[in-house]
Amino acid sequence: MSHRSILLICGALATAPTPFPVITAMRKALALYGHTLVAFIRDPERLARAAAFIEDGLADGSLKPIIAKTFPLDANGQAHVFMESNEQFGRLVVTVPH
Numbered sequence: 728m729s730h731r732s733i734l735l736i737c738g739a740l741a742t743a744p745t746p747f748p749v750i751t752a753m754r755k756a757l758a759l760y761g762h763t764l765v766a767f768i769r770d771p772e773r774l775a776r777a778a779a780f781i782e783d784g785l786a787d788g789s790l791k792p793i794i795a796k797t798f799p800l801d802a803n804g805q806a807h808v809f810m811e812s813n814e815q816f817g818r819l820v821v822t823v824p825h
Contacts (some may be wrong), residue, residue: 733758793817800824 728734734757739745752759767774784790795815798806800823810819 728755728757731756731758733760735760735762737762794820796820797822 732755734752736759767777781790785792793816795817796806796809797820798809800821803821806819806821809815
C-alpha cells in the first residue's frame, strides 16, 4: 500500500489470528478500519438507512449481487459442503419451494 493509505477490512469468516505487518503499516502511516454488520444491527437508524440503500439499489439495478451457485432446499447439505470449501466467489442461494 502507498503512504497514508486506508485499509478497509470487510467481513472475516475465520476466527484464527491473522498475521499483520504492524511495523510496516506504522512506517507507511496506514489507517486500518474494520467493518462489521454488528455496527448496523445495534443502531436502528443506521440499519434502516442501510436497508433502504440495498432495497433501492436492487430495485433500480445499481446493485447486482454476484451469485456463485444456487441449491434447492433439499440439497442444503451440498450447499454447506460447497461453502466450507471456500471456492465460491459470490453468494450461495438456497431456494425454498412455495
